[in-house]
Amino acid sequence: MYNKENLTKVKKMDVLAPEVMQAFWAFDKAAVADGAIPAKYKELIAVAVALTTQCPYCIDIHTGNARKAGATEAEIVEAAMAAAALRAGAAVTHATHALQS
Numbered sequence: 001m002y003n004k005e006n007l008t009k010v011k012k013m014d015v016l017a018p019e020v021m022q023a024f025w026a027f028d029k030a031a032v033a034d035g036a037i038p039a040k041y042k043e044l045i046a047v048a049v050a051l052t053t054q055c056p057y058c059i060d061i062h063t064g065n066a067r068k069a070g071a072t073e074a075e076i077v078e079a080a081m082a083a084a085a086l087r088a089g090a091a092v093t094h095a096t097h098a099l100q101s
Contacts, residue, residue, distance in 0.1 A: 002056040032065070040069035047076060048083035 014021045032042045043066035050058035066076055 004057075004060070007057060038069075040066065040071055043069050044071055044075055044079040048079045048086075051080055051083040052087055 032039055032046060035042075037045075043062055046062035047059070047066055050062050063076055066079075
């Protein structure tokens with residue numbers, strides 16, 4: 001199902017819903033721009049979120065952006081491990097719903 005060529009179809013979405021897509025692109029750009037949190041750290045956060053949501057497109061895009069922003073392989077792996085810990089923690093805490101009182 002994952003095919004990087006699918007991303008070329010985003011241009012069609014830009015044409016079919018121009019106002020919404022322009023707003024999306026502006027938001028997307030602003031969300032990872034330098035601010036109180038530097039862009040490198042925002043991209044590392046994006047890597048962790050992408051791994052958690054398991055979006056292969058986002059994983060590819062944001063790991064590349066993180067590297068371009070100066071992230072090291074060690075920082076990317078630590079972001080991945082933080083994401084893994086949160087997913088594991090969610091499974092543990094949600095397991096409480098499976099227990100009887």
